[in-house]
Amino acid sequence: MRHIISILVENEAGALSRISGLFSARGYNIETLTVAPTEDASMSRMTIVTTGSEDVIEQITKQLNKLIEVVKVIDLSEAEHIERELMLIKVRAGQKEREDMKRMADIFRGRIIDVSDNTYTIELTGDTQKLDAFIKSLDQGAIIETVRTGASGIGRGNRVLRV
Amino acid sequence: MDRAKTTTLTGAEIVVRCLQEEGVEYVFGYPGGAVLFIYDELFKQDKVKHVLVRHEQGAVHAADGYSRSSQKVGVCLVTSGPGVTNAVTGIATAYMDSIPLVVLTGQVPTHAIGLDAFQECDTVGITRPCVKHNFLVKNVRDLAITMKKAFHIATTGRPGPVLVDIPKDITQQACEFDYPESVHMRSYSPVRKGHAGQIKKAVQLLLEAERPMVYTGGGVVLSDSSAQLRELVRLLGFPCTNTLMGLGAYPATDKQFLGMLGMHGTYEANMAMQHCDVLLAIGARFDDRVIGNPAHFAQNPRKIIHVDIDPSSISKRVKVDVPIVGNIPDVLEDILKQLKSTKPRDLSAWWKQINEWRAKDCLRYDRKSAIIKPQFVLEKLYEVTQGRAFITSDVGQHQMWAAQFYKFDEPRRWINSGGLGTMGFGLPAAMGVQLANRGATVACVTGESSIQMCLQELSTCKQYRLPIKIINLNNKYMGMVRQWQEFFHGNRYSESYMDALPDFVKLAEGYGHRGVLIDKPADVEPALREAFAAKNELVFLDFITDQKENVYPMIPGGKGITEMILYEDL
Numbered sequence: 001m002r003h004i005i006s007i008l009v010e011n012e013a014g015a016l017s018r019i020s021g022l023f024s025a026r027g028y029n030i031e032t033l034t035v036a037p038t039e040d041a042s043m044s045r046m047t048i049v050t051t052g053s054e055d056v057i058e059q060i061t062k063q064l065n066k067l068i069e070v071v072k073v074i075d076l077s078e079a080e081h082i083e084r085e086l087m088l089i090k091v092r093a094g095q096k097e098r099e100d101m102k103r104m105a106d107i108f109r110g111r112i113i114d115v116s117d118n119t120y121t122i123e124l125t126g127d128t129q130k131l132d133a134f135i136k137s138l139d140q141g142a143i144i145e146t147v148r149t150g151a152s153g154i155g156r157g158n159r160v161l162r163v
Numbered sequence: 164m165d166r167a168k169t170t171t172l173t174g175a176e177i178v179v180r181c182l183q184e185e186g187v188e189y190v191f192g193y194p195g196g197a198v199l200f201i202y203d204e205l206f207k208q209d210k211v212k213h214v215l216v217r218h219e220q221g222a223v224h225a226a227d228g229y230s231r232s233s234q235k236v237g238v239c240l241v242t243s244g245p246g247v248t249n250a251v252t253g254i255a256t257a258y259m260d261s262i263p264l265v266v267l268t269g270q271v272p273t274h275a276i277g278l279d280a281f282q283e284c285d286t287v288g289i290t291r292p293c294v295k296h297n298f299l300v301k302n303v304r305d306l307a308i309t310m311k312k313a314f315h316i317a318t319t320g321r322p323g324p325v326l327v328d329i330p331k332d333i334t335q336q337a338c339e340f341d342y343p344e345s346v347h348m349r350s351y352s353p354v355r356k357g358h359a360g361q362i363k364k365a366v367q368l369l370l371e372a373e374r375p376m377v378y379t380g381g382g383v384v385l386s387d388s389s390a391q392l393r394e395l396v397r398l399l400g401f402p403c404t405n406t407l408m409g410l411g412a413y414p415a416t417d418k419q420f421l422g423m424l425g426m427h428g429t430y431e432a433n434m435a436m437q438h439c440d441v442l443l444a445i446g447a448r449f450d451d452r453v454i455g456n457p458a459h460f461a462q463n464p465r466k467i468i469h470v471d472i473d474p475s476s477i478s479k480r481v482k483v484d485v486p487i488v489g490n491i492p493d494v495l496e497d498i499l500k501q502l503k504s505t506k507p508r509d510l511s512a513w514w515k516q517i518n519e520w521r522a523k524d525c526l527r528y529d530r531k532s533a534i535i536k537p538q539f540v541l542e543k544l545y546e547v548t549q550g551r552a553f554i555t556s557d558v559g560q561h562q563m564w565a566a567q568f569y570k571f572d573e574p575r576r577w578i579n580s581g582g583l584g585t586m587g588f589g590l591p592a593a594m595g596v597q598l599a600n601r602g603a604t605v606a607c608v609t610g611e612s613s614i615q616m617c618l619q620e621l622s623t624c625k626q627y628r629l630p631i632k633i634i635n636l637n638n639k640y641m642g643m644v645r646q647w648q649e650f651f652h653g654n655r656y657s658e659s660y661m662d663a664l665p666d667f668v669k670l671a672e673g674y675g676h677r678g679v680l681i682d683k684p685a686d687v688e689p690a691l692r693e694a695f696a697a698k699n700e701l702v703f704l705d706f707i708t709d710q711k712e713n714v715y716p717m718i719p720g721g722k723g724i725t726e727m728i729l730y731e732d733l
Contacts, residue, residue, distance in 0.1 A: 010350055013299070014287060025292050055478070062475035068296040068316060071350040163349060 002031070003057050004076045004083060004153045006161050007046040010069040011037055018067050019046065028052060028060050032085075032150025043071065043163070047152045049128075072161055080156040086123070087131045088113075090145040093120040097142065108134045119144060127151070174303045174334040175200035178267065181310035182211045184342045187238050189214055189229060189598055190267075191222040195242025196282060197269025200334040214598065214627060217619035219246050221591035223253020224617065227262050228592030231578045232553055233599035234387060236318050237262065242269040243331075244282030247289065252585060254324050255293035259582025260408060261385055263322035265313045266294075272332040273301055286328045295323030303336040311346045320353030321473040322385055353472065357489030357497060365443070365468040365485050366501045372441035374513045375401045378424065380453075381408030381581065382446015382471060382491055384574045389413070391495035392445065398499070400507050402517055404432040406447050408581040411571035416550075421517065422526075425453040426718045427563040430525035431517055433716070433724045437463055438516075444469045446491050449481040450582075451720075457481055459723025470494050525716050526567055527730055534709045535684050537561060537636045540691075541568035544606065544634060547691040552604040553578065553596045557589035557613030560642035561634075563714045565608040587616030590633070594620060597629045604632075604695060611637040611664055611705075621674040624701050632694050633703045635667060638710045646713045650728070671703035682707040 009015045016035060023030050031049040038045045050060060057075060064073045076083075093101045098120075105112055105122045108130065114121035124134055128151055135146065155161065172180060178201050182190065191214045194202045205213050216222040219241045226237030237257075241250050247268050257264045271280040287299045296316050298309045309327055317325040369375065377399075383392050389412045396403045396419055403413045404424040413420050422429035424436055436442070436454065442465050447453070454460045457480050469476075469483040470491055477486040487494055528538045541564050544552075554569055555578040556562040562579055571577045578596055580588040593607040607614075614635055624631055636642075644659040671678030677700055681690045687706065694702035716727040 014291075017288070018291060021291055059475065059479060066473065066475050068348070068351050 001053070001057070002049065002051050002077070004081070004151060005048045005050060005061065005064070005073065006076050006153060007048065007064060007073050008038070008071040008161060008163065009044050009046055010071065011042050011044045012069055015044070015069045016046075018069060019048075019064065022063055022067065023050075026059070026063065028056065032148075034150045034152055045161075047150070049151050071163060074155070074161050076153045076155060079159060081153050081159070082156060083127045083151045083153045084125055085128055085131055085151045086125050086149045087134075088121060088123055088147050089135070089143065090119055090121045091138065092118060092142045092144060094118045101142070104134075104137060110134070170340050171337050172340040173200070173337045174306055174329065175204045177303070177306050177340055178310070178329065178334065179204040179208060179211060180340060181307060181342060182238065183208075185236075185314050187211050188235070190238045190240050191216055191225040191229070191595065192240035193219050193222055193242065193246060195246050195269060197243035197246075197271060197331045198240060198267075198334075200331070201240065201267070201269070201329075213240075214594070214623070216591065216623050218617065219249035220253050220587065221594075221617050221620045221623065223250050223257065223264070223266065224585075224588050224591035225595035225598075226264055227253065227257045228555060228578050228595030229599045230262050230264060230595070231592070232575050232596040234575065235599070236314060237264045237595065238267070239264065240267045242282065243271055243286070244284045246282075247284055247286045251290060251293065252587075254290055254326065256580050256583045256585040256588060257324040258293045258295070260381060260580065261322050262324065263317040264324035265317050266324055266326040268326060268328045270299070270328045270330040273330045274332070276330065286326070290326050293324075294326050295321075297326040297328065299328045300330070300333055303333050303338045306333065307340060307342050308346065311343050312348065315346050316351065320351075354488055355490040355493050357470065357487040357494035359497075361485055361487045362494065362497050362501070365487060366498055368441050368466050368468060368485065369399060369443065369498075369502070370505055370508065372508070373510070374438060374440040375399070375443070375510070376435050376439035376441070377401050377403040377443045377445070378406070378436060378447055379403070379409045379412050379445040380406040380447025383409055383412040386446065386472070386491040387574070388492035388495055389574045391492050391499065395495055395499055395502070398502060398507065400510055401443075402435055402514070404428070404436065406453055406581070407566055407579065409447065410566060410577045411574040414572040415570035416572055421521075423566050424724075426455070427567065427714050427716065429567075430523045430716055430727060430729065431520040433718070433727060434520045435517055437723075437725045440465050442467045444483075445495070446471060448476045448479065451480075454481065455718045455722050455724045455726070459726070462723075523729070525729060528712075532684065532709060535682065535687060535706055537564050537638070537706075537708045537712055538568055539684060540634065540636060540687055540706050540708065541565055541608070543688045543691055544608070545569045547688065547695055548604055548606065552576070552606050553593075553600060555579065555589045555593040555596060555605070555607045557607075557609040557616075558584045558586045559610050559613060560646065560712070560714050561608050561610045561613070561636040563643075564636075586613040589613060590617050590624075590631070591620045593631045594623060594627070594629050597631055598627070605630075606632040606634055608634045608636070610642060611635060611639065611667070612641045612661060618670075621671065621676060621701070625675045628699065629701060630697070630699050631701050633701070635703065635705045636708050637664070637667070637705050638708045638712070639664060640710055642712075643714070649713070650717070650719065667703055667705040671701070676701040676703055678703040678705065680705045680707070
């Protein structure tokens with residue numbers, strides 16, 4: 001099962017490697033991992049997308065909580081939440097393809113943020129499936145380069161993760 | 164006002180002052196370039212005593228033995244680079260057994276970090292997976308608070324080693340010294356009290372049990388809750404077993420004690436584990452050497468109550484019905500309070516079954532042998548020391564025989580590397596034990612292979628006049644490797660035989676100690692008596708034992724807890 005785990009962690013050197021090291025040492029999967037400071041600069045928020053049985057996910061959250069620098073952990077997928085991921089994708093867009101490519105970007109509510117003679121760079125935000133769907137819908141030969149941030153997530157409504 | 168609050172000190176002075184403030188008695192260490200300023204400060208005072216080992220691994224094991232036998236935190240100090248890498252085995256050993264240590268390591272100056280400087284290594288990176296926490300101090304102003312945090316983290320919650328890496332320039336720079344009395348960390352606050360509702364459920368299960376069993380591990384020893392455990396077990400009249408790490412928590416000579424359980428545990432303890440209907444697990448973690456194959460263990464239905472300070476130990480290998488996260492003595496007190504008004508159930512049918520299992524006499528061995536049997540040496544060791552010695556051990560057959568045959572009635576008397584299984588642990592650990600318990604009898608049970616892994620510490624023993632008795636069970640084989648090769652590898656003894664062993668008597672003498680060779684069963688007891696009578700001398704007793712002796716019972720790797728190979732099966 002896919003789970004999305006949110007972690008509040010002290011913004012200290014080495015905290016990221018403690019967390020990623022935990023995953024590799026205990027053989028847990030990381031599909032994506034994103035991290036950045038929060039509004040309180042002394043703390044970072046990390047989002048990890050992982051897969052595993054219920055037992056494995058339980059161990060992951062327990063082991064994360066055990067790390068000294070980890071302040072709080074929640075499994076977002078236990079309840080209603082929102083996920084977003086950002087992708088920048090550079091595609092071939094010569095005279096012939098330009099119109100089609102623009103239309104595809106519009107359909108997926110993407111924005112063209114850089115243009116050259118024969119390329120577009122499209123910015124696209126959404127959940128992971130949407131970004132996957134966009135990539136699939138393109139002529140694979142047209143894709144020059146993609147970069148994705150991995151998912152970030154937040155609980156819906158009153159469900160919050162803060163100190 | 165405390166003088167400490169207003170003084171300006173160098174980083175090196177701060178380190179030593181922090182150790183003094185923490186009441187540290189001994190620092191086990193080895194000097195080197197990056198820690199010279201700290202050593203200079205140690206030289207100028209005599210409150211904190213330094214013990215100079217012969218190899219950094221020995222420093223950490225000694226601090227570890229000191230801690231295990233005294234419930235105080237163990238402290239060591241090593242230099243950067245190879246000083247650290249040599250210490251890693253010791254740190255990992257302490258980590259696996261949850262021993263509170265503060266390990267201070269020198270580092271190259273901050274401006275040289277990352278430039279592949281002489282004796283540089285990424286200490287924080289290398290040790291990260293085998294410490295409870297570690298720090299790199301990059302500013303002298305952070306040094307005192309980091310030291311405070313290190314002691315706080317090492318000794319609270321589930322204990323463990325904490326490392327503080329201190330670059331050399333930090334030890335030279337000065338700042339105002341202010342040692343806080345306590346420390347608060349928003350990301351770290353271990354629980355103490357167990358959940359009241361869970362405790363109630365646990366009490367209910369304990370009172371309804373028809374075939375109960377109490378299984379306890381190192382957590383009971385580490386949290387000093389042996390008294391509460393004894394009271395609980397006696398009040399309920401339940402059978403009790405201890406893990407290798409938990410021996411001594413419940414008195415081994417008590418009739419409710421079923422012996423150690425696990426891979427080399429007793430028949431009765433393993434059978435009772437499998438057939439009980441309610442299992443109370445305290446400070447233990449159902450590891451592979453204890454319950455064997457978890458799928459086999461799950462074949463019998465039973466309700467499990469698990470008390471542990473570390474939530475990640477609960478439901479890790481075995482699903483638990485009533486988890487109780489908390490400090491063991493607090494939880495046991497709460498359980499006891501609720502139990503005192505109740506009457507224990509009649510368990511005579513269950514005890515009858517257990518006594519049938521006991522009648523197997525699973526620790527039998529050939530007592531008529533003309534060659535010295537290792538079990539015989541341990542029985543005699545127990546008699547001669549009247550069960551009151553501190554026993555350290557290395558790793559292998561001798562460790563299992565010591566655990567089986569030396570009946571520990573008190574906690575913190577049995578000091579061994581249970582989790583990591585570190586050969587070479589025994590002798591340096593014994594040094595720490597002896598320093599923590601100056602007048603006490605300390606014996607290191609070892610084998611000819613293990614002892615050679617930290618043999619250099621015989622020199623430290625001489626320097627500090629540590630009258631340890633070394634019980635070397637010499638069968639010329641890495642005995643446990645040989646046993647597995649006999650059982651599972653068609654008697655192909657691949658590289659487990661050691662040719663050209665040293666003459667241990669001469670070797671002991673070379674280090675300034677006494678050595679004795681014993682090769683006849685009749686000489687075992689007199690040799691032990693004579694050795695233990697020598698109160699001020701290290702005596703190295705080299706017992707030439709049966710090369711083919713095996714440890715029974717044995718659960719082969721991956722098998723179930725009741726799938727034991729017994730002596731009588733062969």
